[in-house]
Amino acid sequence: MTIQRERPGATVDLIAKAQERVLPKSGVVLVPYQAEWGAPNTMVKMTGYDERIAETFGEVDTIELAAEGGATIIGYRMTNGAAARASYTQPDAIKIEALYPGLRGNDMKVSIGASTAEPGKKELQVKGPIKTEKFSFAGTDELVTKTAQSSYVRVTKLGTTAVADQDETQLQGGASGNATLTAADSTALFTAVSGADFDSMYLPFDDPAIQAAAKQFMGDRRTKNKKLSTLVIGGNSNDDGNMEKHVERSVAQNARYVVNCAIAGQHNNGKTYGSLQWAAWVAGMIAATPAHESLTAVVVPLKKALKDWGYTEILNALSTGTLIATRDGDVYIIESAVNTLSVLGSNDREDYGKIRVSMTLDQIVNDLMSVGKKYKGKLSNNDLGGAVFVGAGQAYMQIREQQGAIDTGWTFTDLKNGVGDRRGFLLSAKPLDAIEYFDIDWEVL
Structure with a gap:
């Protein structure tokens, strides 16, 4: 019963995936x-x-x-790990820290005085490069809560002393985390983004x-x-x-x-x-x-x-x-939307050297894989379960054909080779390139 409730979603999700691919925001x-x-x-x-x-x-x-x-x-x-956040501190009261580390935090200015919006309360003003933020508060706890939404700072309670008024002052102590990028930085980058x-x-x-x-x-x-x-x-x-x-x-x-x-x-x-x-x-x-x-x-x-x-x-x-x-x-x-493929390998074709063709291949595989992962473990490994995913894939491919991303004559079939938790599917499709060369034969009459 649970599997049946999930089945329509596979088709709908793949249709949505296909339709998204004509939108830049996708x-x-x-x-x-x-x-x-x-x-x-x-x-x-x-x-x-x-x-x-x-x-x-x-x-x-x-x-x-x-x-x-x-x-x-x-x-x-x-960053190189040495970046530090700029801050301002009132001992045993509060610490106001820049949201992010770096030298830009030193440009933030803070002041504390009587509230302009709520009489009887104090107000923290934070001047940043885009706007000035104002937070009215009766006590430290309220200030901490409200500044959790700040684009510039975060406030930490240090003790029981009441927050004192403060003329406009700059945050201090921000340190840059920039340095010349090295091979070690690239290795750390690849590790961090590998699953994205x-x-x-x-x-x-x-x-x-x-x-x-x-x-x-x-x-x-x-x-x-x-x-x-x-x-x-x-x-x-x-x-x-x-x-x-x-x-x-x-x-x-x-x-x-x-x-x-x-x-x-x-x-x-x-x-x-x-x-x-x-x-x-x-x-x-x-x-x-x-x-x-x-x-x-x-x-x-x-x-x-x-x-x-x-x-x-x-x-x-x-x-x-x-x-x-x-x-x-x-x-x-x-001049021409080419990638770096110029010497063909055993699994390459000449049209793979065009960005449009390569991106179509990648998008289709990524879309099918993303929906497949969402529904893995929810379809039984039999012909009925395979048919459900095939139906979803075919609905997706029909839209990609209508968009002009692939040519007619494509197929998406169930290999019906399910053993244990594995099952195979075969997709056959031709990505379409764009016309770039117009050869015109002119017969003068």
Whole structure:
């Protein structure tokens, strides 16, 4: 009886999954970053502008670049463990501490005086970079409770002494947790995010050895954790004008789940970024763009490229799977939405070298796996249980076909090989690429 109540949900969930995939908000991009504010060494999901402002004050360029396409951000602030929170203390009364460690906490200002909203009470004012917060309180316990909702501080009760008035004063003692990123930092990062679900990941390292380790990490996630996603890398800013260096990175990766960004130059916001920072924008666009659409010819918010590539350099980039932006009239566009796969392996095909095709493959597997995990242990291992999941999968695939993500003629079948707690299913489908070359034969009459 319990199994029967769960069965309709499998189909509904998969239909919902399919419908989500045409919405930019369904895409998730992981953005590791360094900053002076934000939850340290913790994954934080940010689904919109307000949440990004609350978490980073909008001061982390790579997060803002990744969010431009509308993707959901999972931010991971990397610190060296030495970060400290700024604070202000009244002995035996209260301690007011910045919500997060880092130098930005030293900019917070606090004052305590008569309440402007509730006569007879005191009021704590906290001035931060976005707004001023006010908390009226009759006693320490009320202050502690109310400030639990603060975007800037947390208050701790130290003793029984009453809270005294205080003129405006800055919090002190905040220490930065930033340092030059090392291989050890990358190892800690991979361990921390290995179980997360995301469509693409921005890598803030330009070291070729770390990029190789990141490729291995992403490959292991695919085979061992069954979590399929795309890695986006960039290069050292000193090499951004050299196409040979960009090509070297692509050749070293040669994987359909790795995209190499060679975009560099001034953003429309007036700031100049290297390919390592622009890789965050690419990662966000990959996550945000529905799988039935291609990134080819998408306008890049690039005001002036570091270098306008020549014809030979463009061909070298395309042949090695290097993602570049080229000038097209008054704007820059992505020349071709390619990943780094250029030399085919035993299980590769030529169309796997396109981001759209690769993302479609990953999305379908991830969606089927996520719903399968939700319902594992709830369907009996017999033909009836298998048929329920097949029905759910077929409903999902029908919508993906209607979206134009896959071609007609797909099949999803039960292999009817259930033994113990294992059962096999076979999915056959052809992801659709986009037309990029228009060959026109003109017969002049």
